[in-house]
Amino acid sequence: MKRTLSFFLSILTVALLSGCQTCCQRKCATSPFAxxxxxxxxxxxxxxxxxxxxxxxxxxxxxxxxxxxxxxxxxxxxxxxxxxxxxxxxxxxxxxxxxxxxxxxxxxxxxxxxxxxxxxxxxxxxxxxxxxxxxxxxxxxxxxxxxxxxxxxxxxxxxxxx
Structure with missing residues (x-):
C-alpha cells in the first residue's frame, strides 16, 4: 500500500511539473503584441x-x-x-x-x-x-x-x- 501511494504521488508530481513547464513555455513563446x-x-x-x-x-x-x-x-x-x-x-x-x-x-x-x-x-x-x-x-x-x-x-x- 505504501509503495502504491508513493508511486502514485511520484506520477502526480511528474504530471504537475510537466503541465507547469508546458504552461511556462507557452507564456514565454507568446509575444506581448500577439x-x-x-x-x-x-x-x-x-x-x-x-x-x-x-x-x-x-x-x-x-x-x-x-x-x-x-x-x-x-x-x-x-x-x-x-x-x-x-x-x-x-x-x-x-x-x-x-x-x-x-x-x-x-x-x-x-x-x-x-x-x-x-x-x-x-x-x-x-x-x-x-x-x-x-x-x-x-x-x-x-x-x-x-x-x-x-x-x-x-x-x-x-x-x-x-
Missing amino acids: QYDNITAVQKLELKRTSESWDGTALPDYLKGKPELVVMRYIFPVGSKLPWHHHPVINYGILQQGELTIVGLDGQRQVVHAGEAIVEMVGPIHCGMNTGDKPIVLDMFYLTQKGTPLAVQHPEIQKPME
Missing part, C-alpha cells in the same frame, strides 16, 4: 496624458503655457499607410514591433526597425507605412500643450506614398 496580429485597421491607444511628473510634481512651463505630455500607442496592420500629415509638436518614440517606413513630401525616406527609436519631424509633411510582415506597434511621446493637436492631416495632398 493580440494585434489579426487587426484590419490602424488603431491608436492613448497610454498617458499628464501635466505632472511621476511623483506628482507639476512640470515647468514650456514655451508660453503649461506643458502636456501625451504617450500614444499606434498599431498598423501589415501593408497599411497613414495619410499625409504633419506634427505641430515635438514627438519621439520606440518602434516595439514591425518595420515602419517614413516618407517626406520631398521623397526622403527613413526605415525604422523594431527596437529602434525615432524622432519625428515637427512641421514638414510626411506619411508612414508598414513595409514589414508583422503589425507595427509604435509607442510615441508628445510634448505639447492642452488643445494642440498631435498631428494635422493633409487630405488635399494626393501624392502616392511610394
Whole structure:
C-alpha cells in the first residue's frame, strides 16, 4: 500500500511539473503584441496624458503655457499607410514591433526597425507605412500643450506614398 501511494504521488508530481513547464513555455513563446496580429485597421491607444511628473510634481512651463505630455500607442496592420500629415509638436518614440517606413513630401525616406527609436519631424509633411510582415506597434511621446493637436492631416495632398 505504501509503495502504491508513493508511486502514485511520484506520477502526480511528474504530471504537475510537466503541465507547469508546458504552461511556462507557452507564456514565454507568446509575444506581448500577439493580440494585434489579426487587426484590419490602424488603431491608436492613448497610454498617458499628464501635466505632472511621476511623483506628482507639476512640470515647468514650456514655451508660453503649461506643458502636456501625451504617450500614444499606434498599431498598423501589415501593408497599411497613414495619410499625409504633419506634427505641430515635438514627438519621439520606440518602434516595439514591425518595420515602419517614413516618407517626406520631398521623397526622403527613413526605415525604422523594431527596437529602434525615432524622432519625428515637427512641421514638414510626411506619411508612414508598414513595409514589414508583422503589425507595427509604435509607442510615441508628445510634448505639447492642452488643445494642440498631435498631428494635422493633409487630405488635399494626393501624392502616392511610394
